[in-house]
Amino acid sequence: MGKDAKFIVRLSAEEREQLLGMINTGKRAAWVLLRARVLLKADADGPRWSDPDIGEAFDVSLSTIHRIRQAFVEEGVAAALTRQKATGRQYRKLDGAQEARLIALACSQPPSGRARWTLQLLADKLIELEVVDTISYECVRTTLKKTNSSRI
Numbered sequence: 001m002g003k004d005a006k007f008i009v010r011l012s013a014e015e016r017e018q019l020l021g022m023i024n025t026g027k028r029a030a031w032v033l034l035r036a037r038v039l040l041k042a043d044a045d046g047p048r049w050s051d052p053d054i055g056e057a058f059d060v061s062l063s064t065i066h067r068i069r070q071a072f073v074e075e076g077v078a079a080a081l082t083r084q085k086a087t088g089r090q091y092r093k094l095d096g097a098q099e100a101r102l103i104a105l106a107c108s109q110p111p112s113g114r115a116r117w118t119l120q121l122l123a124d125k126l127i128e129l130e131v132v133d134t135i136s137y138e139c140v141r142t143t144l145k146k147t148n149s150s151r152i
Helices: 013-025 030-042 051-058 062-075 096-107 119-128 137-147
Strands: none
Touching: 013 030, 030 051, 030 062, 051 062, 096 119, 096 137, 119 137
16 A cells, blocks of 8 residues: 555546646646646546656655645645745744844943853843843854954
8 A cells, every 4th residue: 555545546537637737738837846746746537647756757856746746636726836935944933133233232341240242141232122022042152153244
């Protein structure tokens, strides 16, 4: 029992027409057309190609074919023709104005009794000045690292 046995693609006549129309016009992104071709070849009521045959014909990995099949069975044609949203994307904690405040603070005189700013002191000061609600010293470090600013 292969991967393709769990998610069996059965296209309705309307879905088949939609996919064929998409491919024949060619007015879509190449990856959308590729996914449409995979669905058409995987159709249990049509050609019913195996995943290895589809992969070889279209130069697509078996895991990609599996994801297309799964998306079709679980969510329909529209989901199978779109890419998955990126997960684990790290969004910036500081915007440009907040970065500027951090850099200005790092270049200013350190607190009394200190020879220089530490990352934790900078993070705490940004919170104290209400520049941000929360911030880690690691975020301060990466922000200062990418600015290439000299603090001397």
